[in-house]
Amino acid sequence: MLSELSRDQLTELHGSLRAGYDELRGRGLSLDLTRGKPSAQQLDLSNGLLELPGPGVYRDAAGTDLRNYGGLTGLPELRAIFGELLNLDPGLLVAANNSSLAVMHDSLVFSLLHGPVGAERPWKDQPVTFLCPTPGYDRHFALTDSLGIRMVPVGIGPDGPDVDEIARLVADDPSVKGLWAVPTYANPTGAVYTPEVVRALVSMPTAAPDFRILWDNAYALHHLTDREITPVDVLGLAAEAGHPDRVFGYASTSKITFAGGGVAFFAASKANLDWYLAHLGKRTIGPDKINQLRHVLFFGDAEGVRSLMRRHRGLIAEKFAVVDRVLSERLGEHGVAHWTEPEGGYFISLDVADHTATRVVALCKEAGIAMTPAGSAFPYGRDPRDRNIRIAPTFPPLDQVAAAIDGLATCVLLAAVEARLAGDGQDAGSDREEVVGSTSR
Amino acid sequence: MLSELSRDQLTELHGSLRAGYDELRGRGLSLDLTRGKPSAQQLDLSNGLLELPGPGVYRDAAGTDLRNYGGLTGLPELRAIFGELLNLDPGLLVAANNSSLAVMHDSLVFSLLHGPVGAERPWKDQPVTFLCPTPGYDRHFALTDSLGIRMVPVGIGPDGPDVDEIARLVADDPSVKGLWAVPTYANPTGAVYTPEVVRALVSMPTAAPDFRILWDNAYALHHLTDREITPVDVLGLAAEAGHPDRVFGYASTSKITFAGGGVAFFAASKANLDWYLAHLGKRTIGPDKINQLRHVLFFGDAEGVRSLMRRHRGLIAEKFAVVDRVLSERLGEHGVAHWTEPEGGYFISLDVADHTATRVVALCKEAGIAMTPAGSAFPYGRDPRDRNIRIAPTFPPLDQVAAAIDGLATCVLLAAVEARLAGDGQDAGSDREEVVGSTSR
Numbered sequence: 001m002l003s004e005l006s007r008d009q010l011t012e013l014h015g016s017l018r019a020g021y022d023e024l025r026g027r028g029l030s031l032d033l034t035r036g037k038p039s040a041q042q043l044d045l046s047n048g049l050l051e052l053p054g055p056g057v058y059r060d061a062a063g064t065d066l067r068n069y070g071g072l073t074g075l076p077e078l079r080a081i082f083g084e085l086l087n088l089d090p091g092l093l094v095a096a097n098n099s100s101l102a103v104m105h106d107s108l109v110f111s112l113l114h115g116p117v118g119a120e121r122p123w124k125d126q127p128v129t130f131l132c133p134t135p136g137y138d139r140h141f142a143l144t145d146s147l148g149i150r151m152v153p154v155g156i157g158p159d160g161p162d163v164d165e166i167a168r169l170v171a172d173d174p175s176v177k178g179l180w181a182v183p184t185y186a187n188p189t190g191a192v193y194t195p196e197v198v199r200a201l202v203s204m205p206t207a208a209p210d211f212r213i214l215w216d217n218a219y220a221l222h223h224l225t226d227r228e229i230t231p232v233d234v235l236g237l238a239a240e241a242g243h244p245d246r247v248f249g250y251a252s253t254s255k256i257t258f259a260g261g262g263v264a265f266f267a268a269s270k271a272n273l274d275w276y277l278a279h280l281g282k283r284t285i286g287p288d289k290i291n292q293l294r295h296v297l298f299f300g301d302a303e304g305v306r307s308l309m310r311r312h313r314g315l316i317a318e319k320f321a322v323v324d325r326v327l328s329e330r331l332g333e334h335g336v337a338h339w340t341e342p343e344g345g346y347f348i349s350l351d352v353a354d355h356t357a358t359r360v361v362a363l364c365k366e367a368g369i370a371m372t373p374a375g376s377a378f379p380y381g382r383d384p385r386d387r388n389i390r391i392a393p394t395f396p397p398l399d400q401v402a403a404a405i406d407g408l409a410t411c412v413l414l415a416a417v418e419a420r421l422a423g424d425g426q427d428a429g430s431d432r433e434e435v436v437g438s439t440s441r
Numbered sequence: 442m443l444s445e446l447s448r449d450q451l452t453e454l455h456g457s458l459r460a461g462y463d464e465l466r467g468r469g470l471s472l473d474l475t476r477g478k479p480s481a482q483q484l485d486l487s488n489g490l491l492e493l494p495g496p497g498v499y500r501d502a503a504g505t506d507l508r509n510y511g512g513l514t515g516l517p518e519l520r521a522i523f524g525e526l527l528n529l530d531p532g533l534l535v536a537a538n539n540s541s542l543a544v545m546h547d548s549l550v551f552s553l554l555h556g557p558v559g560a561e562r563p564w565k566d567q568p569v570t571f572l573c574p575t576p577g578y579d580r581h582f583a584l585t586d587s588l589g590i591r592m593v594p595v596g597i598g599p600d601g602p603d604v605d606e607i608a609r610l611v612a613d614d615p616s617v618k619g620l621w622a623v624p625t626y627a628n629p630t631g632a633v634y635t636p637e638v639v640r641a642l643v644s645m646p647t648a649a650p651d652f653r654i655l656w657d658n659a660y661a662l663h664h665l666t667d668r669e670i671t672p673v674d675v676l677g678l679a680a681e682a683g684h685p686d687r688v689f690g691y692a693s694t695s696k697i698t699f700a701g702g703g704v705a706f707f708a709a710s711k712a713n714l715d716w717y718l719a720h721l722g723k724r725t726i727g728p729d730k731i732n733q734l735r736h737v738l739f740f741g742d743a744e745g746v747r748s749l750m751r752r753h754r755g756l757i758a759e760k761f762a763v764v765d766r767v768l769s770e771r772l773g774e775h776g777v778a779h780w781t782e783p784e785g786g787y788f789i790s791l792d793v794a795d796h797t798a799t800r801v802v803a804l805c806k807e808a809g810i811a812m813t814p815a816g817s818a819f820p821y822g823r824d825p826r827d828r829n830i831r832i833a834p835t836f837p838p839l840d841q842v843a844a845a846i847d848g849l850a851t852c853v854l855l856a857a858v859e860a861r862l863a864g865d866g867q868d869a870g871s872d873r874e875e876v877v878g879s880t881s882r
Contacts, residue, residue: 035510037509037510038509040506043499043506043508043509046508047496047497047499049731050494050495050496050497050498050499050731051492051493051495051496052492053491054491054492055488055491055492056488056491057491058484058488058491065481065484066701066702067484067487067699067700067701067702068478068479068484068699068700068701069476069478069695069700069701070701071701097538097539097729098538098725098728098729099724099725099726099727101724101725101726102724102725105723105724105725106724109550109554112554113550113553113565113588113589124554124565139723139726142723143723143724146720146723147554148554254510258508258509258731259508259509259510259726260507260508260509260510260511260512260726260727260728260729260730260731261507261508261729261730261731261732279587282546282580282583282584282587283540283542283543283546283547283584284539284540284542284543284546285540285542285580285700285701286540286701287539287701288538288539288701288702288729288732289701289702290490290491290699290701290702291702291729291732
């Protein structure tokens with residue numbers, strides 16, 4: 001344990017870490033763990049799409065010519081497949097173009113300009129605050145901020161966000177209009193919202209009549225273990241709780257087929273969908289239905305998607321395992337870091353010694369290892385303890401993941417020792433009880 | 442000439458027209474001339490897309506894996522092809538997903554929420570007015586209205602909109618922030634803006650520092666004659682005139698390849714593009730680049746697009762010709778209608794006797810001929826003379842176009858005679874001098 005070392009021992013350790021770091025830097029690495037991108041091998045799994053729908057194939061089951069305009073709600077066959085997978089009524093699901101972030105953007109823009117169902121006035125004409133379980137997804141926060149919406153961080157644990165804190169914040173303040181949620185294998189902690197948490201979120205009284213949960217089920221099908229959990233029927237629970245319009249649901253095939261050439265989805269109550277489609281109909285005559293047909297033919301059915309996801313797991317689970325193994329080997333004995341062991345999704349959330357994350361990322365950068373900037377997973381990029389680093393292990397080949405994490409571990413240790421020597425990091429390693437994430441060490 | 446008939450002659454004509462109409466109604470037709478959609482035969486021309494990019498093909502010329510995230514500006518090879526076709530620097534052109542209407546929406550939404558380059562404040566925080574050359578494109582007007590932007594109609598002739606009227610309206614009123622423009626084969630009149638008109642529009646002083654021309658070049662390549670006019674270099678002219686940021690340009694392949702599965706484009710000055718991409722980057726990580734690659738491989742080069750457009754012309758020019766022929770045969774002698782003879786684009790603009798367009802469309806509907814609602818081509822759906830009807834002849838087979846136009850002609854005549862008999866249409870046929878459109882009779 002670093003905290004048990006004397007100053008002399010720390011100085012000696014610093015010397016050997018510094019030498020190790022200089023050696024690392026000398027290797028001239030160029031490794032990238034920044035973004036949650038599928039690897040080329042994962043993308044290869046969907047190469048069948050490259051020659052679909054195939055000669056003369058351009059009609060849906062009803063005989064509609066999908067090459068032409070129209071079909072704002074998307075292909076019924078694709079909605080049926082993802083309705084089954086996402087555990088919701090396909091009639092409450094619409095299929096869009098390639099980006100669920102774009103669907104989030106549009107549903108928020110429509111809320112700003114026109115007000116969502118139940119609003120007293122458009123959101124642009126009043127202060128709006130969103131609650132942000134933190135650490136969370138940086139693009140959610142960048143979007144929210146760009147739309148002029150104030151962000152308030154709330155805590156998140158392995159079973160989901162802090163329901164009591166959220167209930168308190170929404171109860172009195174009608175400016176609190178939204179809560180970001182990545183309910184299954186949350187980005188970056190891997191948290192999985194339990195049915196109890198979901199029930200609490202859709203049931204709690206809110207001061208705002210137009211409060212929305214932005215339910216980004218980006219990783220619903222992205223299991224890393226045999227336990228293929230079923231998505232919670234959030235629309236059903238919300239309706240049961242008497243708040244049918246509380247949820248805007250999002251999903252996509254971006255990490256199922258092609259990250260840049262997939263299909264996104266929007267799920268919501270009938271009233272919300274009617275509202276969304278009325279505004280969407282001013283924006284477009286319809287999505288790319290040929291690409292939706294391509295996906296239907298490629299998947300076949302819901303089981304086809306599940307089977308594909310198992311092949312993804314076969315390619316990426318070992319990368320998550322190597323991250324855990326190297327971090328354990330290199331950092332375990334020192335007590336300077338905690339990290340999550342997610343059962344799905346795309347990220348590992350690493351907490352290093354307080355006030356050293358920025359330094360760790362800088363050291364990594366100098367050694368040719370690109371990490372997401374420290375603080376990225378926090379609203380406004382502000383990590384109050386400057387300790388959180390998001391690890392995205394899926395994109396690089398396995399040996400590069402191992403090399404990058406080994407280098408990262410050197411930087412984590414070096415920064416922790418530097419901080420202790422500077423008399424600035426006495427608490428490093430003492431914050432285990434506040435750890436975030438599903439399972440941590 | 443209807444205007445020369447006595448009341449008895451009118452009554453007799455009414456009787457025979459009514460009999461003709463009843464016979465028409467008895468036929469149980471189901472014909473549709475409402476929307477500017479390509480026909481199945483036109484879509485067949487691009488069926489090569491259905492098996493592209495092909496096995497193992499997913500990289501651009503630079504070697505980038507197009508299946509993954511990224512590439513916000515779109516595929517360079519596709520931008521090069523359309524830069525050449527649209528007569529602009531490919532560096533000022535970005536390629537998007539399948540809908541140019543969506544690109545229009547987004548650029549206007551960004552202007553509302555953030556203010557465009559040069560704005561004193563976001564458009565949402567001030568009154569905004571757009572000038573709308575009329576008759577024009579109904580979806581432009583529906584989008585504008587839905588965004589809370591006031592619309593003011595301005596006239597349009599064969600060479601483009603009324604430049605003097607526009608210059609007067611923009612000179613003093615800083616709320617006038619936009620002008621819709623379909624510069625080549627305007628929807629629905631077929632007007633082609635001359636270089637002089639364009640130069641005037643990009644040069645005129647405007648009270649608003651953030652005035653924009655919404656330059657929707659939807660039909661730039663959609664010639665119906667041998668004269669394949671080159672698009673005016675509007676961005677170059679605007680820069681020359683000292684107003685480089687005045688133009689937001691839009692285009693798409695919707696009526697080149699698949700209406701629902703093509704690629705849209707945004708063209709603007711460097712400053713405008715930087716602004717657009719900064720906001721777009723919050724909305725999406727990138728467009729569907731595989732579909733862009735599909736188009737590059739299908740087209741080959743700019744000449745490939747031109748050649749494809751000639752094959753479109755081979756399929757649709759005769760439909761425009763039959764509309765003109767049937768209208769001439771049935772209406773020519775009566776002096777109750779004028780219509781355009783466009784040299785490109787997708788529409789014919791028909792002006793019937795004043796105050797009878799609504800009646801004509803209702804008569805058509807009863808006879809199983811679906812026409813776009815009267816007034817559609819006007820802001821707020823208000824045609825002050827209730828005389829304009831948009832004809833979209835591309836979608837139905839040739840014999841159905843002929844049958845529909847023949848039925849339409851019956852309805853036009855019947856409504857005109859009804860109006861004269863009701864003493865309400867004395868002016869029918871006397872308004873030739875005010876006709877809109879490129880060439881009329």
